[in-house]
Amino acid sequence: GAGVSQSPRYKVAKRGQDVALRCDPISGHVSLFWYQQALGQGPEFLTYFQNEAQLDKSGLPSDRFFAERPEGSVSTLKIQRTQQEDSAVYLCASSRGGAYGYTFGSGTRLTVV
Amino acid sequence: KNEVEQSPQNLTAQEGEFITINCSYSVGISALHWLQQHPGGGIVSLFMLSSGKKKHGRLIATINIQEKHSSLHITASHPRDSAVYICAVRSEETSGSRLTFGEGTQLTVNP
Numbered sequence: 001g002a003g004v005s006q007s008p009r010y011k012v013a014k015r016g017q018d019v020a021l022r023c024d025p026i027s028g029h030v031s032l033f034w035y036q037q038a039l040g041q042g043p044e045f046l047t048y049f050q051n052e053a054q055l056d057k058s059g060l061p062s063d064r065f066f067a068e069r070p071e072g073s074v075s076t077l078k079i080q081r082t083q084q085e086d087s088a089v090y091l092c093a094s095s096r097g098g099a100y101g102y103t104f105g106s107g108t109r110l111t112v113v
Numbered sequence: 114k115n116e117v118e119q120s121p122q123n124l125t126a127q128e129g130e131f132i133t134i135n136c137s138y139s140v141g142i143s144a145l146h147w148l149q150q151h152p153g154g155g156i157v158s159l160f161m162l163s164s165g166k167k168k169h170g171r172l173i174a175t176i177n178i179q180e181k182h183s184s185l186h187i188t189a190s191h192p193r194d195s196a197v198y199i200c201a202v203r204s205e206e207t208s209g210s211r212l213t214f215g216e217g218t219q220l221t222v223n224p
């Protein structure tokens with residue numbers, strides 16, 4: 001596609017519910033990143049894929065967070081047993097890798113009530 | 114202390130004014146990015162810099178590697194420039210090519 005597509009744009013979840021956030025990167029982009037952005041803050045790194053390999057998951061805040069990219073294209077970020085502190089915008093970015101720049105999606109705004 | 118610090122946090126200007134947003138970082142970097150974020154979350158990449166200066170329309174970005182400092186300038190500012198401007202660095206010390214972000218500068222340009 002022409003850009004990075006994220007869905008849903010908005011998600012309201014009840015505390016304890018599981019959610020799945022989807023990212024469709026630009027075709028051919030080998031690198032894919034997930035970031036979490038709390039209100040009024042800059043984005044914080046969650047995890048990084050190169051093709052289907054998850055090379056860095058050091059930013060995932062707890063074992064309730066899980067990300068996958070099984071075929072090296074679409075990625076899903078799953079949050080189990082959501083808590084109020086998980087409320088944030090979740091941003092996906094993709095890149096050709098190396099010295100190339102990044103293209104960001106519009107984000108998914110998750111609100112846990 | 115954050116690895117990436119921006120100033121000011123908030124900036125209000127009148128249409129036509131010259132704007133400067135500053136970014137300081139504390140790690141060795143391979144690249145620095147300036148990003149624009151509008152309400153609703155979408156982020157647009159404005160510049161990627163590793164040295165010197167880049168210009169695109171009314172936007173100018175400079176970087177001083179020795180001083181670990183970058184500036185984003187907007188000439189002849191316009192209300193449509195109102196957005197959050199974020200500085201982000203790609204560190205030499207982290208794996209892959211992930212970015213570390215500043216907290217952003219909220220710019221409001223009044224007509």
